[in-house]
Amino acid sequence: MQKLTIIISFLLILPMYCLSQNFRGKITDNKQQPLYGSNIYIKEINQGLICDDKGEFQTTLSNGKYSIMFRCLGFKPVSRTIEIKNNQVDLQIEMQEESYELKEVTITNTEDPAYAIIRKAIAEAPNYLNAVNKYTADVYIKANMELFTVSKLVDKLSKEEGLKISDFKNNVFLQESYNQLEFTAPDKYTQTVKAFSSTIPDNFDPKESFRIMNASVYAPQINDNISPLNKDAFKYYKYKYEGFNEENGIIINKIRFEAKYKNPQLIDGYLYIADETWHVQYAELSKDIFGVKQNFVISYEEISPKVYLPMSYSLTGKFDILGTSGGMNYFSSLKYTDIEVNKEIIKQLTKKKSSKRNFEIKTDTLYTKVTDSLATKREAAYWDKIRTIALDSMEIRSYEKRDSIQQYVDSVKKGFHSPKFKPMDIVMGGRLGSDTASFDLKYGGLIRVFREYNFVDGAWLGQTVTMNIRFNKKRKLTVSPYAYYTTGRKRILYGSDFEYTYAPLKLGQLNLSAASVSEDFNPDGISRLDNTFSSAFFRKSDNALYQKDFISARNSIDLANGLQLTTGIEIAKRQGLYNHSEWGIWGNPDKIKPNLYANDRFDAVSYSVKLSYSPYAYYSIRNEKKVYRKITSPTFTLAYSEGFSSWLTNNSRYRKLQGSISQKIKLSYFNNIDYKVEGGSFLGSTRRTHFADYQQFNTSRQYSLTDFPFDTYTLLGNYEASTDRYWINTRINYRSQYLLLKRLSFMQALPMTENLHLKTLYTPDFNLYTELGYSVDLIELLNVGAFSSFRKGNFDAFGLRLSFNLKAILH
Numbered sequence: 001m002q003k004l005t006i007i008i009s010f011l012l013i014l015p016m017y018c019l020s021q022n023f024r025g026k027i028t029d030n031k032q033q034p035l036y037g038s039n040i041y042i043k044e045i046n047q048g049l050i051c052d053d054k055g056e057f058q059t060t061l062s063n064g065k066y067s068i069m070f071r072c073l074g075f076k077p078v079s080r081t082i083e084i085k086n087n088q089v090d091l092q093i094e095m096q097e098e099s100y101e102l103k104e105v106t107i108t109n110t111e112d113p114a115y116a117i118i119r120k121a122i123a124e125a126p127n128y129l130n131a132v133n134k135y136t137a138d139v140y141i142k143a144n145m146e147l148f149t150v151s152k153l154v155d156k157l158s159k160e161e162g163l164k165i166s167d168f169k170n171n172v173f174l175q176e177s178y179n180q181l182e183f184t185a186p187d188k189y190t191q192t193v194k195a196f197s198s199t200i201p202d203n204f205d206p207k208e209s210f211r212i213m214n215a216s217v218y219a220p221q222i223n224d225n226i227s228p229l230n231k232d233a234f235k236y237y238k239y240k241y242e243g244f245n246e247e248n249g250i251i252i253n254k255i256r257f258e259a260k261y262k263n264p265q266l267i268d269g270y271l272y273i274a275d276e277t278w279h280v281q282y283a284e285l286s287k288d289i290f291g292v293k294q295n296f297v298i299s300y301e302e303i304s305p306k307v308y309l310p311m312s313y314s315l316t317g318k319f320d321i322l323g324t325s326g327g328m329n330y331f332s333s334l335k336y337t338d339i340e341v342n343k344e345i346i347k348q349l350t351k352k353k354s355s356k357r358n359f360e361i362k363t364d365t366l367y368t369k370v371t372d373s374l375a376t377k378r379e380a381a382y383w384d385k386i387r388t389i390a391l392d393s394m395e396i397r398s399y400e401k402r403d404s405i406q407q408y409v410d411s412v413k414k415g416f417h418s419p420k421f422k423p424m425d426i427v428m429g430g431r432l433g434s435d436t437a438s439f440d441l442k443y444g445g446l447i448r449v450f451r452e453y454n455f456v457d458g459a460w461l462g463q464t465v466t467m468n469i470r471f472n473k474k475r476k477l478t479v480s481p482y483a484y485y486t487t488g489r490k491r492i493l494y495g496s497d498f499e500y501t502y503a504p505l506k507l508g509q510l511n512l513s514a515a516s517v518s519e520d521f522n523p524d525g526i527s528r529l530d531n532t533f534s535s536a537f538f539r540k541s542d543n544a545l546y547q548k549d550f551i552s553a554r555n556s557i558d559l560a561n562g563l564q565l566t567t568g569i570e571i572a573k574r575q576g577l578y579n580h581s582e583w584g585i586w587g588n589p590d591k592i593k594p595n596l597y598a599n600d601r602f603d604a605v606s607y608s609v610k611l612s613y614s615p616y617a618y619y620s621i622r623n624e625k626k627v628y629r630k631i632t633s634p635t636f637t638l639a640y641s642e643g644f645s646s647w648l649t650n651n652s653r654y655r656k657l658q659g660s661i662s663q664k665i666k667l668s669y670f671n672n673i674d675y676k677v678e679g680g681s682f683l684g685s686t687r688r689t690h691f692a693d694y695q696q697f698n699t700s701r702q703y704s705l706t707d708f709p710f711d712t713y714t715l716l717g718n719y720e721a722s723t724d725r726y727w728i729n730t731r732i733n734y735r736s737q738y739l740l741l742k743r744l745s746f747m748q749a750l751p752m753t754e755n756l757h758l759k760t761l762y763t764p765d766f767n768l769y770t771e772l773g774y775s776v777d778l779i780e781l782l783n784v785g786a787f788s789s790f791r792k793g794n795f796d797a798f799g800l801r802l803s804f805n806l807k808a809i810l811h
Contacts, residue, residue: 021058021059021060021088021384021385022060022061022084022087022088022089023058023059023060023061023082023084023088023089024056024057024058024059024088024089024090024091025056025057025058025089025090025091025092025093026051026054026055026056026057026091026092026093027040027051027055027057027070027072027093027094027095028055028092028093028094028095029075029094029095029096029097030094030095030096030097032094033055034051034053034054034055034056035051035055035072035075035095036051036052036053036054036055037050037051037072037073037297037314038050038051038055038057038070038071038072038095039051039070039071039072039299039311039312040057040068040069040070040071041068041069041071041301041311042059042061042066042067042068043066043067043068043069044064044065044066044067045061045066045335046301046303046335046336046337046339047059047311047333047334047335047336048299048301048310048311048312048333048334048335049312049333049388050299050312050314050331050332050333050388050389051389052331052389052390052392053392054392056389056390057388057389058387058388058389058390059388060385060386061084062084063084063085063086064083064084065081065082065083066081066082066083066084067079067080067081068080068081068082068091070093070095071299072095073272073282073284073297074097074098075095075096075097075098076095076096076097076098076245077247078093078095080093098245099243099245100242100243100244100245100254101243101244101245102241102243102244112239112240112241113241114239114240114241114253114255114256115234115239117241117253117255117273117278118228118229118233118239118255118257118271118273120278121229121271121273121278121279121280122229122230122231122233123278124277124278124279125217125218125227125229126218128218128279128280128308129216129218129219130185130186130342131306131307131308131309131341131342132183132185132304132307132309132339132340132341132342133184133185133340133341133342134182134183134184134185134338134339134340135182135183135309135336135337135338135339135340136180136181136182136183136336136337136338137180137181137183137334137335137336137337138178138179138180138181138334138335138337138386139178139179139180139181139191139332139333139334139335140176140177140178140179140332140333140386140387140388140389141176141177141178141179141330141331141332142174142175142176142330142331142332142387142389143174143175143176143328143329143330143331144172144173144174144175144328144329144394144395144398145172145173145326145327145328145329146170146171146172146173146326146327146328147165147168147169147170147171147324147325147326148169148170148325148326148327149169149323149324149325149326150164150165150166150169150323150324151322151323151324153322153323154321154322154323154324161412161413162412162413163409163412163413165324167408167409167412168201168405171398171401171405172199172394172395172397172398173198173199173200173398174197174198174199174200174391174395174398174399175197175198175199175200175203176196176197176198176387177193177194177195177196177197177206177375178193178194178195178196178383178386178387179191179192179193179194180192180194181214181334183214185342188367188368189214189367189368190368190370191367191368191369191370192369192370192371192372193206193369193370193371193372193375194372194375194386195372195374195375195378195382195383195386196371196375196376197376197378197383197399199398199399199401199402199405201405201406201409202406202409206369206371206372206375206376214367215298215313216298216310217229217271217280217283217285217298218280222267222285224264224265225265225266225267225285225287226265226266226267226669228257228267228269228271229271229280232668235260235668236259236260236261236266236669237257237258237259237260237266238257238258238260239255239256239257239258240255240256240257240258241253241254241255241256242254242255242256242270244275250274250275250276250277251274251275251276252272252273252274252275252281253272253273253274253275254270254271254272255270255271255272255273256269256270257269257270257271261670261737261738261742261748262289262745262748262749263289263670263737263748264287264289264290265669265670267285267286267287268285268286268287268288269283269284269285269286270282270283270284271283271284272284277306279300279302279308280300280308281299281300282297282298282299282300283296283297283298283300284296284297285297285298290321290749290751291319291320291321291322292317292318292319292321293317293318293319294315294316294317295315295316295317296313296314296315297313297314297315298310298312298313299311299312299313303336303339304339304341307339307341309334309336310334311333311334312331312332312333312334313330313331313332314329314330314331314332315328315329315330315331316328316329316330317329317330331389333388333389425443425445426445426446427445427446427447428445428447429442429443429444429445429447429448430442430443430445431443437470438469438470438471439467439468439469439470440467440468441465441466441467441468442465442466442467443463443464443465443466444463444464444465448463448464449461449462449463451484452528452529452531452532453532453535453536453581454518454528454531454532454535454541454543454545454581455488455535455541455579455580455581455582455592455595456488456489456518456545456577456578456579456580456581456595457486457487457488457489457493457518457545457580457581458486458487458488458489458580458581458583459486459487459488459581460484460485460486460493461484461485461486461487462482462483462484462485462492462493463482463483463484464480464481464482465480465481465482466478466479466480467479467480473623473624474501474502474503474504474505474624475500475501475502476500476501477498477499477500477501478497478498478499478500478501479496479497479498479499480496480497480498480499481494481495481496482494482495482496486518486580487581488579488580488581489577489580493515493516493517493518494515494516494517495513495514495515495516495517496513496514496515497511497512497513498510498511498512498513499511500512501625503557504624504625504626505621505624505625505626506557506558506626507556507557507558507564507625507626508555508556508557508558509555509556509557510553510554510555511552511553511554511555512551512552512553513550513551513552513553514550514551514552515548515549515550516547516548516549517547517548518545518546518547518548518577519545519546519547519548519574519692520543520544520545521544521545521546521596521691521692521696521719522543522544522696522697522699522718522719522722523696524696524697524698525542525543525696525697525698525699525700525718525719526542526543526699526700526701526718527700527704527705527706527707528543529705529706529806530700530701530703530704530705530706530707531543533705534701535584536583536584536585537584537585537586538584538585538586538587539582539584539585539586539587539588539589539591539592540587540591541592541593542593542701542717542718543718544593544595544596544597544718544719545577545595546574546575546576546577546596546597546602546692547574547575547576547577548572548573548574549572549573549574550570550571550572550573550574551570551571552568552569552570552571552572553568553569553570554566554567554568555567555568558626561617561619562613562614562615562616562617562631563611563612563613564611564612564613565609565610565611566608566609566610566611566612567607567608567609567610568607568608569606569607569608570604570605570606570607571604571605571648572603572604572605572606573603573648573649574601574602574603574604574692575599575600575601575602576595576596576597576598576599576600576601576602577595577598577599578594578595578598578599579592579594579595596691596719597691597692600650601649601650602650602651602652602690602691602692603648603649603650603651603652604643604648604651604652604690604692604693605643605644605645605647605648605651606641606642606643606644606693607641607642607644608639608640608641608642609639609640609641610637610638610639610640611637611638611639612635612636612637613635613636613637614631614633614634614635614636615633615634616631616632616633617630617631617633618630618631618632631664633663634661634662634663635661635662635663636659636660636661637659637660637661637662638657638658638659639657639658639659639680640655640656640657641654641655641656642654642655642656643655643689643693650690651688652688652689652690652692652693653688653689654682654686654688654689654693654724655682655683655684656680656681656682656683656693656695657680657681657683658678658679658680658681658695659678659679659680660676660677660678660679661676661677661678662674662675662676662677662678663675670736670737670738671734671735671736671737672734672735673732673733673734673735674710674732674733674735675730675731675732675733676711676730676731677728677729677730678728678729678730679726679727679728679729680695680726680727681725681726681727682695682724682725682726686724686725689724691719691722694722694723694724695722695723695724695727696719696722697713697716697721697722697727697729697761698711698712698713699712699713699714699716699717699718699720700712700713700714700803702714702715702799702800702801702802703801703802703803704801704802704803704804705803705804705806706803706804706805706806707803708777708780708783708803708805709755709757709773709775709783709785709787709801709803710731710733710755710757711731713759713761713769713771714771714773714785714787714789714799714801715771715787715788715789715796715797715798715799716761716769716771716789720766721761721763721766721769723763723764723765723766725763725764725765726763726764727761727762727763728761728762729759729760729761729762730758730759730760731757731758731759731760732757732758732759733755733756733757733758734755734756734757735753735754735755735777736753736754736755736756737753737754738754739754739756740754740774741754741776742754750778751778751779752776752777752778752779753776753777754774754775754776754777755773755774755775755776755777755785756773756774757771757772757773757774757775757785757787758770758771758772759771767791767792768791768792768793769789769790769791769796770789770790770791770793771787771788771789771790772787772788772789772790773785773786773787773788773801774786775801780805781804781805782803782804782805783801783802783803783805784800784801784802784803785800785801786798786799786800786801787799787800787801
């Protein structure tokens with residue numbers, strides 16, 4: 001009722017306060033058509049305004065004289081002087097179109113004249129970026145958005161918490177805020193939300209207000225886009241000189257820039273750059289990627305000698321993807337006060353600073369939001385005074401409908417989080433209990449009864465149930481019991497996993513498992529899903545399994561940031577198995593390989609200790625849990641495992657020490673490389689070491705439903721290189737968005753990367769094995785590649801590889 005009262009009061013009071021804006025007007029062309037997005041600069045108070053789609057603007061000024069400059073791209077600027085004396089000033093500004101003349105320049109065969117101008121602008125960009133030490137700005141932000149059409153496919157895929165995107169079709173949603181922004185060099189911002197209002201469901205929290213677009217064309221990146229004034233811009237953009245005009249004795253050059261590649265990080269547009277000072281007056285940026293079109297304009301003004309800061313931002317966007325379309329508009333205007341100019345820009349840029357490194361990536365680490373306690377309680381009179389763009393009829397209607405839409409969203413979410421059993425859940429699976437309650441249970445339904453198929457067990461038919469018990473926000477127990485009947489062995493395989501999270505800020509987790517299942521001799525090799533596919537369709541299996549009845553415990557925890565300790569112990573009764581099935585759609589059953597170590601007994605009692613350390617590991621806290629986000633250093637691991645005791649039957653005994661170093665390195669915006677060097681050795685006698693405890697290696701099929709070729713050997717047999725002595729293997733993957741195929745213009749729009757692979761493996765028995773490959777990765781869902789292998793430097797095999805990331809699709 002309180003919210004409803006505020007809205008009704010707002011709508012009733014709005015008309016009577018319309019006249020409180022004492023400076024307003026409209027900007028049109030000579031045909032009286034409104035000039036949408038025009039900019040107004042009030043010099044005496046360093047305030048910028050921006051026009052709406054009707055060409056109208058408004059603000060409140062104190063008594064006094066003001067020099068006003070009106071600008072619009074493609075039109076001659078207009079200046080006016082006004083005086084406020086407890087009166088209202090209305091202006092009708094008519095602007096004349098302006099053509100850009102070409103200079104009398106000598107065009108050589110080497111380059112366009114734009115390049116000379118851009119070089120100078122790039123050289124000055126750091127100076128303009130760091131021209132002020134601090135400032136305070138009042139910022140008004142308004143954004144609206146509307147969904148026009150929604151396809152059935154997108155509606156189904158995007159359904160979340162019971163809500164569909166189509167529920168919000170043909171409604172205009174509005175969000176506006178009034179903020180005080182404090183900037184401290186080089187990149188610290190504090191945004192205080194003074195007033196906030198939104199018609200977006202679940203968006204009554206001012207902390208969710210639109211962050212001021214502090215993007216600058218002088219920075220290396222504009223949000224997530226590479227700036228056309230980046231120091232390496234010539235690698236990514238081409239430039240064309242399109243003429244000049246003269247404004248108050250200053251030559252303004254119009255420079256067209258275009259992306260060399262079709263890439264989401266690149267943009268097109270125009271820069272309007274002044275001669276001699278080489279500052280940017282306008283940045284007009286556009287982007288059209290995968291059905292999303294955006295136009296972004298930043299207007300700059302000289303608010304102090306040689307200091308050029310953004311006065312207004314405008315963004316218009318439209319999208320049309322898979323039959324789903326919509327649009328949005330964003331406006332932001334600023335008024336600067338308390339400006340402290342940086343008098344030693346160059347010295348400041350080269351000055352080295354040292355401080356204690358903090359690896360926590362807080363939400364907007366350098367961007368802090370503070371909310372005034374009255375932000376959501378502002379009355380119409382307050383909004384009318386600070387709102388620089390009037391509300392249109394659709395936006396007013398959005399406020400009228402806000403509460404009814406919110407009530408609908410709340411009711412749907414309540415039903416989703418408190419689900420009731422439905423007969424269809426027997427087939428499709430479902431959940432009992434809320435995902436925020438202290439207990440919930442999930443089950444897969446009949447569609448998940450089949451788990452896998454192999455020649456040893458036959459088909460697995462059964463179910464896994466997952467139960468979550470939440471003690472509080474920091475402690476949770478997940479129990480996952482399962483039971484499956486195997487049609488080949490006619491035996492029930494069963495077990496349960498227990499996962500206890502007890503120290504989420506240190507990633508403390510205890511895992512207990514007890515089960516009677518079949519296990520692969522190489523658990524890191526060909527996946528059991530891939531083996532199911534090849535066995536059922538082609539009667540081809542490279543996997544060997546044994547019966548394993550075991551109980552195990554594993555604990556992992558961060559000892560310090562980036563330093564993780566993992567310890568484990570396992571007691572296992574293990575026995576070899578025969579094949580019990582030969583069913584398949586195609587293929588000769590006589591060629592099915594017999595299983596390894598059939599009917600042998602090779603029990604094990606073992607423990608393991610592993611340390612992993614990343615010196616520069618950055619993390620954030622999400623839902624009171626530590627999550628690693630970025631690691632900029634190599635990661636070192638050291639692990640020791642031992643099989644001991646003889647109190648079971650024919651125990652396997654071994655001692656194994658291994659270590660590795662791995663790292664991902666960003667070479668440029670479009671290229672990166674990752675590598676891993678890993679090696680180890682069995683210590684002492686291995687006479688009683690069973691094959692199940694040998695060192696195995698990552699292998700995969702030439703077609704795979706789960707594994708991409710970055711970590712696996714494609715042309716190596718599943719157990720071909722297994723060793724009980726010592727080994728060293730390396731892998732290097734080079735990933736590029738523009739290597740070979742994507743340099744072709746018609747391929748650049750595809751969301752894919754190209755990869756080069758180099759992998760080597762050495763064991764004393766297997767000698768040197770090398771694998772070279774090239775693959776194309778399509779949005780991390782599909783990978784196609786060609787690979788060659790070499791043994792002792794001699795050519796061994798060639799193969800094509802097709803991979804589907806089915807895990808990502810199912811997830």
